[in-house]
Amino acid sequence: MDVFVCAGCGAELTAPVARVALPDHAYFGAWEQLHPPLMESGTYAVDPLPTGQPWRLWDEVGEELAARQGIYAPVYSVSFGPRGRIVIAPGDSRGMAFIPEKCEGYCMGVDGRDGPNLACTACGSAVATRLDDCGLWQAVWLEPDAVRRAPSGLPAVPVPSWDELDPQSYAVAPVELDGSWSFRWEAAVTVALAHLVVACDARPVALAGPLADLLGDAVAGYLPAGPPALTLGLAGPRRPPLRPGADVLLVPRHPSTGEAWRPPDGTVPVVPLDIGVWAYLAAPRETSPVPATGRLPDGVLRDDYPPPLRPWRPFLPHPYAFSHTLARLPAVRRPALRAYRDRFCTP
Structure with missing residues (x-):
């Protein structure tokens, strides 16, 4: 189990969490619908590809540079944001507070349009982005350059083999x-x-x-x-x-x-x-437990x-x-x- 701490002052920013796979649905919600948390409590995931601002149009990027960013077909715009953003459940965040001037959203919450909107309460550094607007899975995305991983003191969670999984x-x-x-x-x-x-x-x-x-x-x-x-x-x-x-x-x-x-x-x-x-x-x-032929006996509910x-x-x-x-x-x-x-x- 790990915790993430502020890269600037070392204050703890998360509860103990174990790494899991990034969910397939991380970026795909339903418009104008409220969503539950993306991550299970006590877990975190990492997106290895660039995400977020700055964005550049495909026409000015070209195939070769886009491929280095993990994009292999024409898209409207290509992200040149940081790689390795870490996502946790909102309930696993610690020691962070909203940055009031960065809390814009569409209609039901905040969507991170102005960049990181959570600051470390110990030193004031911007460290993460809270998302909970309509169409977005509720999550806290930690900025990879603003945090670092540290041991929690709890034993590591073993990764089960396929034979051990149910x-x-x-x-x-x-x-x-x-x-x-x-x-x-x-x-x-x-x-x-x-x-x-x-x-x-x-x-x-x-x-x-x-x-x-x-x-x-x-x-x-x-x-x-x-x-x-x-x-x-x-x-x-x-x-x-x-x-x-x-x-x-x-x-x-x-x-x-x-x-x-x-x-x-x-x-x-x-x-x-x-x-x-x-x-x-x-x-x-499963099939309902009824007789294959005939009817239920008298007195049987x-x-x-x-x-x-x-x-x-x-x-x-x-x-x-x-x-x-x-x-x-x-x-x-x-x-x-x-x-x-x-x-x-x-x-």
Whole structure:
């Protein structure tokens, strides 16, 4: 476990936290909606790519310099902000106070438009940015040059292996209680779609079972139709042995490292997916305990499972997550994918 302290005076700025993977949905929310915290209490994540101001237009940056910033396809603007910003849950922040003149926002909170809006209360240095406006996951982003990591005195949290993980403990339902799609699902599935386009070189893909039921319409909107279609299979820890035939595998990302699960032979391309979404797709479907035929015996009370929640609209991929992710995959520069990008994506 670590704590982050002010680089200027050494004051503690966080509770003890353990590193986990940066969530797929970190930058993708729903406009004019309030969101819960991005991070679980007691955790932090690091974004290795440049984020935030200053921004420069693509036309003045060019492909070579943009690639050094982690952008491999035309976008409207390229960030030249710092690499390595650290994100924590707001409740894990310590010893910080708002900078009043930097608390602008759209309508429901602060959005960090003026740069870091939290200062160390011990020395007054600007050290972090609090986000909680509509469309943003609630978070505190620590500036990498303003803080440093220090030991907390608590034992390190071991990183579990795939064999030690229980994927079902991470499962996230796709539908909220009000019938809306989970924001996390909308973002994570869309991020996986971008990886799928790269893994199959923008060729048609066939889905089956729960993948077709939940994701068929989304895939159809981003990949060409018609034969010859590749097949997408579900694979990962605690799944039955892989059957031959799947051309591409949908696999979970490790919750601590962010690395994609790999099959034992490692020869089939994989598409990484948020482990919470993957675990729901991989879960065995329960059925209500009623007789296969006939009726319940006299004197036996019904004890059916509640019906599953149904969304009130079809699944819609996040409008920004796809192009944002695709532009950050180096393979998008391959000829087939460059042609796909020119047809389907605009800067």
